[in-house]
Amino acid sequence: MMEAVGYASAVIRTAEANPPHEMIEPHDQYVRLGRNRQARREAYRALFREALDETVVDEIRAATNGGFVLGAARFREQIAAMLGRRVTPVQAGRLPRKDAVSAGPNRPQARPRRNGSHRRKNR
Known part of the structure; x- marks a missing residue:
């Protein structure tokens, strides 16, 4: 606390x-x-007699520092619709890779790499 x-x-x-x-x-x-x-x-x-829980303080701090909306999902959706922009953080990292089935018929499938042959050789 x-x-x-x-x-x-x-x-x-x-x-x-x-x-x-x-x-x-x-x-x-x-x-x-x-x-x-x-x-x-x-x-x-x-x-002010009772202190806020650390988790609540961390959520407030993260929302404030990131410029995001803090509140229930429905409230965040309403604010996003009003502002016409994202008001919550996105998950860090790359998007998940699409598998070969969802790649579509006109897209070439990636060939699997074997035995490190994809690495450049030192010259």
């Missing part, structure tokens, strides 16, 4: 500033956390 520090701590300090900073207006979502300042403070701190 990772500890909730850094950004969350800075946000908590800003939200708990006493007196509140005159240039910072609390977000509506923050205001909805409680009826008064103390209730909001406690509710906000509770959001």
Whole structure:
């Protein structure tokens, strides 16, 4: 588990500033956390008591670094359709080789290599 520090701590300090900073207006979502300042403070701190699982953090990091969408398959498909582009990573490596049957009648089949005869000889 990772500890909730850094950004969350800075946000908590800003939200708990006493007196509140005159240039910072609390977000509506923050205001909805409680009826008064103390209730909001406690509710906000509770959001960060439990750390995210390493797997979740890794998924978020990979999606962010790769510029990909994070979410359920249906959500990713909807976003891809809206953007008209791929929003998930492709599997690394070469495409699987087509077998001789699917190569088609007009395509020559590759000859099997024998006994290393395909290698160039040293001159």
